[in-house]
Amino acid sequence: DQQVKQNSPSLSVQEGRISILNCDYTNSMFDYFLWYKKYPAEGPTFLISISSIKDKNEDGRFTVFLNKSAKHLSLHIVPSQPGDSAVYFCAAISSGAGSYQLTFGKGTKLSVIP
Amino acid sequence: KAGVTQTPRYLIKTRGQQVTLSCSPISGHRSVSWYQQTPGQGLQFLFEYFSETQRNKGNFPGRFSGRQFSNSRSEMNVSTLELGDSALYLCASSLGQGAAETQYFGPGTRLLVL
Numbered sequence: 001d002q003q004v005k006q007n008s009p010s011l012s013v014q015e016g017r018i019s020i021l022n023c024d025y026t027n028s029m030f031d032y033f034l035w036y037k038k039y040p041a042e043g044p045t046f047l048i049s050i051s052s053i054k055d056k057n058e059d060g061r062f063t064v065f066l067n068k069s070a071k072h073l074s075l076h077i078v079p080s081q082p083g084d085s086a087v088y089f090c091a092a093i094s095s096g097a098g099s100y101q102l103t104f105g106k107g108t109k110l111s112v113i114p
Numbered sequence: 115k116a117g118v119t120q121t122p123r124y125l126i127k128t129r130g131q132q133v134t135l136s137c138s139p140i141s142g143h144r145s146v147s148w149y150q151q152t153p154g155q156g157l158q159f160l161f162e163y164f165s166e167t168q169r170n171k172g173n174f175p176g177r178f179s180g181r182q183f184s185n186s187r188s189e190m191n192v193s194t195l196e197l198g199d200s201a202l203y204l205c206a207s208s209l210g211q212g213a214a215e216t217q218y219f220g221p222g223t224r225l226l227v228l
Contacts, residue, residue: 036219041221042219042221043118043204043206043219043220043221043222044157044204044206044219045218045219046216046217046218046219089156089157091157095212100162100169100170100171101159101172102159102170102172103158103159104149104156104157104158104159105156106156107156107157
């Protein structure tokens, strides 16, 4: 049972437009969410994170939105650049009550077309 | 500053053998986490070490073990290898422990079990 789902395996966006990557989760105990970017033959690179007490976090061109009632988070990239072409993973952490769980989605491949 | 390094980069083993992978964190980083990435399961958390102690553990069998040395370098061991252990094994380091700490990933060790 996948607790973190990225339902779109791939996404193509024109350069300069907005890229929206989505992630749904089922475990209401998740209290921290992260996005990573991965280029081929490299390890993932941390992009941005958000605590469950917030609904938005912004860092330059990257903004993460969290909708707890819908158990949904999204990553917005504005404007999209060809160098953003990569696989994006969302991840969720639950760290309460002495237990720890870190779960990743399976990734969405973003292609930004020049 | 040098990034996270992992050795070896590629490894071929046969079923039943055991393997040890090594991870050197970024200088000054005290936390090292290990992940397994496969096409079917995506990225999965194995365990996290901080100050030579395993702090968190994912849902993997006891064949997967690790340790951390006083210089924060970490090793991961998989005993009695199975075909399904073929994967990219990633390690990540961070300054401290906890969800809010930014993790920096190494390039990974690609293990093929025949």
